[in-house]
Amino acid sequence: MLVEYFTIGIFIAIAIAFACFAVLASHFLGQRKPSAIKQAPYECGMTTVGSSFRRVPIKYYIIAMLFLIFDIEVVFLYPWAVVFKEYRVFAFVSMAVFLGILILAYIYIWKKGALEWE
Amino acid sequence: MQVLYLLIEMIVKCVVVFACLMICVAYLTWLERKVLGHIQIRYGPNRCGPYGLLQPFSDAIKAFFKEDLIPGRADKPVFVLAPMISIISAISLFAVIPFGNQFTIPGTDWVVKLRIADVDIGLLYVFALASIGEFGIILGGWASGNKYGLTGSLRAAAQMISYEVALGLSILGIIILSQTLRLTEIVHQQAGGFWNWNVWYQPMAFILYLICGLAEINRTPFDMPEAESELACGFNIEYSSMKFALFFMAEYAHMVTMGALAVTLFWGGWQPPFPFLSFIPGVVWFSAKLFVFLFFFIWQRGTFPRLRYDQIMKFGWKVMVPLALANLLITGLVVSLKG
Numbered sequence: 015m016l017v018e019y020f021t022i023g024i025f026i027a028i029a030i031a032f033a034c035f036a037v038l039a040s041h042f043l044g045q046r047k048p049s050a051i052k053q054a055p056y057e058c059g060m061t062t063v064g065s066s067f068r069r070v071p072i073k074y075y076i077i078a079m080l081f082l083i084f085d086i087e088v089v090f091l092y093p094w095a096v097v098f099k100e101y102r103v104f105a106f107v108s109m110a111v112f113l114g115i116l117i118l119a120y121i122y123i124w125k126k127g128a129l130e131w132e
Numbered sequence: 133m134q135v136l137y138l139l140i141e142m143i144v145k146c147v148v149v150f151a152c153l154m155i156c157v158a159y160l161t162w163l164e165r166k167v168l169g170h171i172q173i174r175y176g177p178n179r180c181g182p183y184g185l186l187q188p189f190s191d192a193i194k195a196f197f198k199e200d201l202i203p204g205r206a207d208k209p210v211f212v213l214a215p216m217i218s219i220i221s222a223i224s225l226f227a228v229i230p231f232g233n234q235f236t237i238p239g240t241d242w243v244v245k246l247r248i249a250d251v252d253i254g255l256l257y258v259f260a261l262a263s264i265g266e267f268g269i270i271l272g273g274w275a276s277g278n279k280y281g282l283t284g285s286l287r288a289a290a291q292m293i294s295y296e297v298a299l300g301l302s303i304l305g306i307i308i309l310s311q312t313l314r315l316t317e318i319v320h321q322q323a324g325g326f327w328n329w330n331v332w333y334q335p336m337a338f339i340l341y342l343i344c345g346l347a348e349i350n351r352t353p354f355d356m357p358e359a360e361s362e363l364a365c366g367f368n369i370e371y372s373s374m375k376f377a378l379f380f381m382a383e384y385a386h387m388v389t390m391g392a393l394a395v396t397l398f399w400g401g402w403q404p405p406f407p408f409l410s411f412i413p414g415v416v417w418f419s420a421k422l423f424v425f426l427f428f429f430i431w432q433r434g435t436f437p438r439l440r441y442d443q444i445m446k447f448g449w450k451v452m453v454p455l456a457l458a459n460l461l462i463t464g465l466v467v468s469l470k471g
Contacts, residue, residue, distance in 0.1 A: 098308045
């Protein structure tokens with residue numbers, strides 16, 4: 015079993031080597047004549063106004079929180095799904111309770127308007 | 133001696149798969165431009181070599197020799213690291229995909245299994261690495277010090293995590309049916325003809341997987357993060373030279389893996405559609421099925437307009453997640469009652 019992970023290691027090492035090679039090669043091969051204009055942020059020819067790091071709409075933050083809740087749910091469901099056929103009805107009922115609570119939360123989120131984008 | 137042979141086999145396998153994946157990615161860019169060209173009634177690339185077949189190499193040489201620009205406002209270490217994270221995770225994803233059964237080297241009794249690694253957490257590995265790949269896009273847009281880039285990466289982040297939930301939920305039905313996360317095992321269970329493929333047992337999951345897969349790899353109609361017409365390229369706006377090419381290649385490598393995973397989970401992997409066709413090697417079947425999915429991804433881009441951002445998010449949370457949950461509950465109910 016450990017051999018398999020070792021092979022994955024070799025493959026990832028090749029990927030890392032390739033990424034480093036590509037970045038370094040273009041660093042050395044390409045010509046470099048930096049200038050102030052060239053290094054300014056590209057905003058379709060307009061001069062940049064203010065900082066590039068604007069304030070972020072709260073929507074993205076809410077989505078990130080919702081993602082955390084639901085993704086943890088998915089992670090819990092994986093081991094459950096693997097052993098599902100061994101426990102059958104027991105597995106289904108116990109997970110239905112778990113999912114039911116989450117679906118309640120989901121309905122609450124929906125009614126509260128957290129999924130709206132206007 | 134045995135250990136040495138094993139080591140040689142592992143290294144040869146890794147190098148060959150890496151090379152094949154890279155060639156596949158290179159020609160996928162060619163195929164996409166060619167197919168899109170013909171969909172829009174033009175020729176597509178046709179200058180470099182016959183039918184433009186040398187175009188990918190010409191593009192690669194160009195990317196290497198272009199000026200490697202780092203914008204003045206950029207966060208330099210993160211700016212350089214972001215495309216590398218993207219490509220490393222996109223390539224590494226392929227490590228657990230079984231692309232063939234096994235063959236014996238003629239003249240010896242050495243059996244070569246046609247997969248890089250056969251781990252019992254195959255599916256978890258895929259999802260973990262796909263999530264790491266998202267960091268590349270998010271960090272790349274943020275580190276550019278550009279408003280368009282930042283907007284693009286924010287959208288990418290929100291869209292990818294939203295659809296990741298539905299993607300994770302959609303394939304749970306497959307896991308319930310096959311009782312394992314090991315991809316080779318899932319393929320073995322689908323042996324014996326196309327009527328045994330998971331797509332017939334989980335049609336809803338298949339459709340959900342395809343839609344979420346498109347959203348995960350930021351392809352049309354979900355290519356919000358790089359909406360050309362409003363964000364001028366989105367998260368990779370400040371990238372040039374090989375760093376841009378790395379993002380580009382990561383997208384295509386991710387596309388190949390998404391297709392390969394769809395083949396493995398739903399279309400029986402390397403198994404032939406009819407038992408009497410099993411004299412054709414599994415790799416051929418795998419490649420043929422993979423090609424169907426890749427063509428489908430390109431076809432989407434030629435056919436569908438881009439959705440509006442609020443539509444994408446609403447669709448993800450209000451349609452995909454409930455459908456995936458319903459699919460899971462129904463599968464669970466049927467399996468627990470019927471067995």
